[in-house]
Amino acid sequence: MRNDGPRNILRRSLQVRHVDAGSCNGCESELAAITGPVYDAQRYGLDIVASPRHADVLTVSGPVTRQMAEALGRTHAAVGQPRLVVSVGDCAAGRCPFRGSYAAGEGVAAVLPVDAHIPGCPPAPAEIVQHLRALMRGPGPGQTAGQRG
């Protein structure tokens, strides 16, 4: 399985870089809240980082607009291996009211390999934290549930 490697390595900490690929700003508002005082995701080893070079996970929101496709691809390429891609919100999963228009795309999976999805319009901060933590807990090769980090 493609994800076994990164999930095994990234068990204790997950550094997140986010790309807005055409959201309504709802997903950004909720993502920004996860490192705030209420949700405080850093206590789980989760953090938002400024550079894709520092990131383990690329989160992407929006349907991937025509104008953001190139920037998204380059940001993804700049994330070191192993890396994960997480689509955030319904638009990113292709359930966007603007899907397929002359300017909007079909969702993140149409342009990048997606490892996990966080559903919601927008997903609430607690749900985002929960999904990102689940990524850290995913069993690696040869692990059993009891060995999860």
Add this chain to the structure above:
Amino acid sequence: MSAAEPWSQSGAPLTIREADAGELAGAVTAALAVGARYLTAAAADERAVGGGFRLDHVFRFPDRPGLDVLRVRLPADRPEYPSLTPVLPAVHWDEREAQDLFGITPLGHPDPRRLVLPDDWPAGLHPLRKDVPWNVHPPCAAEPGWAPRLAGGEGVVFMPVGPVHAGIIESGHFAFSLMGETILHLDVRLFQKHRGVEKILEGRPWADAGDAVERTCAACSASHQAAWCEAVEQLVDWELPARGVYLRTILLECERLYNHLNDIAAIPAGTGFAVAAMEGSVLKEQMLRLQGAAFGHRYLFGTIRPGGVVRDLPTDDIAELRRRLARLRVRLGRLAQRMLRHPGFVDRLQGAGVLSRRTALDLGAVGPSARASAVAQDLRVDRPYLAYRAFAPMVVTEQAGDVGARLRLRFREAEVSFELLDRLLHGLPPGPCRREAPGGAERAEGLGIGCNESPRGANVHYVQLRAGRIERYRIRTASFANWPLLMEAVPGNLIGDFPLINKSFELCYACCDR
């Protein structure tokens, strides 16, 4: 107004006046001379129904309740007219947008570069023309090739930023020309998030527009829903029940409040004043939770629909809502003291990102950005709608036009919103919160314009219906009006203050780009 009185949105009709392309600049100059305020422009393609192109400019005159539409018809084979930008600079982006999306040329425009479409988009393909399919996908070039305008001279450094930013920020491209740390010039390439919202809406029955309209922008979602509903309600003469009017106004005020809390948290974050930023973000989260509990969605999606509001507030919830708002109000008051009495923090905001009153007026600034530069305008008072007709809020202004003025203004406006919300909740009339559509509404025809004061300023929806379906929909948001102000406010400031200045204008990319 009395509690039982039905409420009509259609009391203020549109006046449509036709002009020749050559007379347009003169007609606009005359309108401005008597104090008319520019609200929106909208192009339309009428070639399929035997016409050419149509270009509407919408104004509000101070002495009339309705709106005025100045209409110019342009031939299908030569859609061009003398640019209005020299007499009305506020239209400079509207003209560039119509040039991209419709191929209508504003002759003599001072900056006719592309605005909305990417630079690798094929010339001559104008996606809002009716003969271009909604889902056309011309091939992309690997290098879109934007050439920003830069300052010249020895020692000037070019600093590109974006479209992907370092924080959790929307996408947009900035090109700074710097001398040392000082910004000489800023050029921006927005519309990276352009999703084709207006094209997607075409052809839909008016009743099916809600999911797209409310997702134009999460931060102004209630304002977008209300503007769409007002346009439709005007067209079909739909009266709202008094309770629906109050609840819709409550939703709009809640939206203003949580946005102001967000901005109040963002400004100290831009200076490294972490304690204040954290407290502000706690208050914003409390407001979002309150909205989720009371109205069913943290960002108020799906709350406002034609005829009223979707969900009623149970009586028990009202008392609890007022208590929670009162507690938030006290906490915000303490935060205001802590922030505005911090000499180091206040010093940092003073003189940063000054927008002069003259520039604000010339470029058509709206909302808090205009009011913080001593421009007293607010659609809630200037063109009262919904329950603002009975509960006119105080229009707050500040004089300095800097980051500090925009912050103080938001504290003061939040206070006004708390007061207004308490009065609206206290006076909430009984009865239904929504009324059924009048007969024949599904075949509605004509032009409706809905506008309201969003948290960022005037938000105008231009809705043309034909046989009950959307023929043309244009959304001109406060962020679209205000983005050009940023380019005027940053030169002379330090690059390190840019995030602070940018946050103080609180420009939304999603509803600018659409």
